[in-house]
Amino acid sequence: EIAYYKDAFVDMDEKVVPIQERAHQFGDGIYEVIRVYNGKPFFMKEHLTRLQKSADAIELQLPYSMKEIESLCDEGLKRSGLADAEIYMQISRGIHPRQHFYPDPACSVFTMTVKQAKVIPEDLRKQGVKVMTTEDVRWKNCYIKSLNLLPNVMAKQKAKVNDCEEAIFHEDGIVKEGCSTNVFVIKDEKLYTYPALKGILHGITRQIILDLAADLEIEAVEEPFDVNFLYDADEAFISSTNMEIMPIRQVDDAKLPSNRPLTVKLIEQFQKLY
Ligand code: PMP
Secondary structure, eight states, rough: EEEETTTEOOOOOOOOOOOHHHHHHOOOOEEEEEEEEEEEEEHHHHHHHHHHHHHTTOOOOOSSOOHHHHHHHHHHHHHHSSEOOOOOOEEBBOSSSSOOSSSSSSSEEEEEEEEEOOOOOOHHHHHHHEEEEEEOOSSSOOOOBSSOHHHHHHHHHHHTTTTOOOOOOETTTEEEEESEEEEEEEETEEEEEEOOOSSSSSOOOHHHHHHHHHTTTOOOEOOOOOOOHHHHHHHEEEETTTTEEEEEEEETTTTOOOHHHHHHHHHHHTTTTT
């Protein structure tokens, strides 16, 4: 594994972040996570496009061009010596005496870590995971991949304490997304997921799944649905860069059917992409 801070590659545990770094004083920044399979970053362009979108949305100037970020990823991968890796990158608004308004001139800082990917055991994917629902207390701009993850962190901890893999946010009963995943339901052979509005992160995996569904001629419905619809699902799963497609076996007290024909098809097609 290897890390990068500001202008140089460093060891993962090297102490490099100054006290007045806005990422840790304000959570003032954005991030991306890219999965690498067999030395090849997966859907890199899409992740970098989303990074640029997040940057624009918080009026943050990226310190590097997309080309430069791509070469830093390549260089980081090479230095890490890893083939199956997780690249985490974050851009903060920089280092500056603490004040709320933006530093002028801009002084954004790029940070990256390249680590061994956590491989999801295939038997867990066969079994599926238990999830719980929890109220969405986040802000209105969850499409921005912001460093402010306190509600996500707290909900994930609540899930862990309750022996669940994920907590699913709902707003007045409407299912939005998980702490670090998007949520899908299959009902009567149609695929349902919350629309790509500002209230959820537009997952790269979510979009890949919608594209695969189109290829498989599974009708996709990007419309809000409620918690009861999730309890009554024929099949349901969560998705993310790290988890890929992970079936849900239980939501709160509702056990879902263990036969998941369409989810299995989507998983098969997904795993052919890398
Ligand atoms: N929603 C949230 C809140 C997330 O943090 C993530 C993980 N980045 C996702 C959804 C899934 O997005 P992706 O498929 O791009 O990893």
